[in-house]
Amino acid sequence: MVDGSPGNRTLLVVDDEDAVRRSLIAFLHQSGFPSAREARNGSEALDVLSRERVFLVITDISMPVMGGLELLARIRREYPETDVAVVTGHLELDFAIQAIKNGAFDYFKKPFRFEEVIGTVNRVIEKQHLQRRSLELELLKERRRAEDRHLKDFVLALAKITDMKNPYTRKHSDRTSEISRLMAERIGLGADDVERICLGARVHDIGKIAVPDHVLDKQGRLTEAEFDLVKEHPARGADLCQRVSCLMPVVPMIRWHHENLDGSGYPDGLKGDAIPVDARIVRIADYWDAITSQRSYRKPMTTDGAARQIEYECEWGRLDPDLARVLLDCVGAGLVQRVRASATV
Numbered sequence: 001m002v003d004g005s006p007g008n009r010t011l012l013v014v015d016d017e018d019a020v021r022r023s024l025i026a027f028l029h030q031s032g033f034p035s036a037r038e039a040r041n042g043s044e045a046l047d048v049l050s051r052e053r054v055f056l057v058i059t060d061i062s063m064p065v066m067g068g069l070e071l072l073a074r075i076r077r078e079y080p081e082t083d084v085a086v087v088t089g090h091l092e093l094d095f096a097i098q099a100i101k102n103g104a105f106d107y108f109k110k111p112f113r114f115e116e117v118i119g120t121v122n123r124v125i126e127k128q129h130l131q132r133r134s135l136e137l138e139l140l141k142e143r144r145r146a147e148d149r150h151l152k153d154f155v156l157a158l159a160k161i162t163d164m165k166n167p168y169t170r171k172h173s174d175r176t177s178e179i180s181r182l183m184a185e186r187i188g189l190g191a192d193d194v195e196r197i198c199l200g201a202r203v204h205d206i207g208k209i210a211v212p213d214h215v216l217d218k219q220g221r222l223t224e225a226e227f228d229l230v231k232e233h234p235a236r237g238a239d240l241c242q243r244v245s246c247l248m249p250v251v252p253m254i255r256w257h258h259e260n261l262d263g264s265g266y267p268d269g270l271k272g273d274a275i276p277v278d279a280r281i282v283r284i285a286d287y288w289d290a291i292t293s294q295r296s297y298r299k300p301m302t303t304d305g306a307a308r309q310i311e312y313e314c315e316w317g318r319l320d321p322d323l324a325r326v327l328l329d330c331v332g333a334g335l336v337q338r339v340r341a342s343a344t345v
């Protein structure tokens with residue numbers, strides 16, 4: 001027997017023939033189903049169902065008041081968790097086929113052997129057990145997905161707070177995200193890829209939460225030791241986000257948004273195509289936003305100056321020239337400037 005004591009399970013036998021019904025009930029009582037109930041027709045069966053939770057109804061087809069097929073239809077509609085097995089006379093095979101088509105679990109032909117009935121009862125118990133397990137697993141998965149979404153929202157909030165800690169980086173990640181969106185759309189990436197890149201850009205600097213405030217807030221140039229601390233932020237951010245499954249796809253952008261095409265970047269010194277295109281897009285969007293923003297130690301570059309700086313970085317082999325061209329096309333169309341001017345970003 002599957003899943004707990006059979007004594008806790010209620011079966012219902014519906015048959016207008018007293019002898020058939022009573023002998024089956026007696027057999028079920030002896031076979032470990034002391035709570036097996038009986039009814040003489042479909043109408044009485046519905047009375048029992050309205051009072052008790054029944055896992056299986058074994059019903060005759062031809063009965064006065066309400067027959068088995070009508071009862072089956074009512075049960076499928078009103079008690080979907082209850083299974084039905086039908087019992088047919090030897091001339092009623094068409095009804096049995098109809099019953100199976102209408103959702104009956106099984107059928108028996110009279111005269112049936114009690115062992116057949118117990119075989120069906122056990123298969124129903126096993127099927128319902130598996131259905132419950134599958135439902136529980138689905139609920140568990142949904143709970144995990146919800147937890148994951150909450151963690152993602154938390155990380156996004158942390159990323160915003162990290163930007164806000166320093167007046168010079170306020171909204172930096174939001175702007176980097178919007179510039180990345182412009183670039184990703186311009187090179188024709190699909191909607192899912194665009195959204196992934198935007199999300200990666202929004203959390204790309206999350207690792208700065210681990211960089212001491214006195215380093216982030218320092219007025220003037222950083223010492224080598226301080227810069228070493230700043231250089232830890234991509235790896236720290238990637239470590240944090242790889243614990244959240246829905247952020248896993250953006251971890252490469254977080255870890256490699258300071259890598260250079262010539263291998264001179266950090267933290268891994270990746271070169272060329274070893275740097276995923278997502279990370280190369282965020283790299284350029286991030287760089288543009290940084291050089292066109294005010295810093296404690298310098299003024300923001302003008303649009304023309306920043307465009308020249310981007311070209312210079314490409315000549316030195318640090319930035320991807322194809323993606324840099326995409327950015328500069330967006331700048332030429334005035335789209336990037338609109339990102340900064342936007343009231344919401």
Ligand SMILES: [Fe+2]
Nearest residue numbers: 204205257258
């Ligand atoms: Fe960064």
Ligand SMILES: [Fe+2]
Nearest residue numbers: 172204205286
């Ligand atoms: Fe950044």
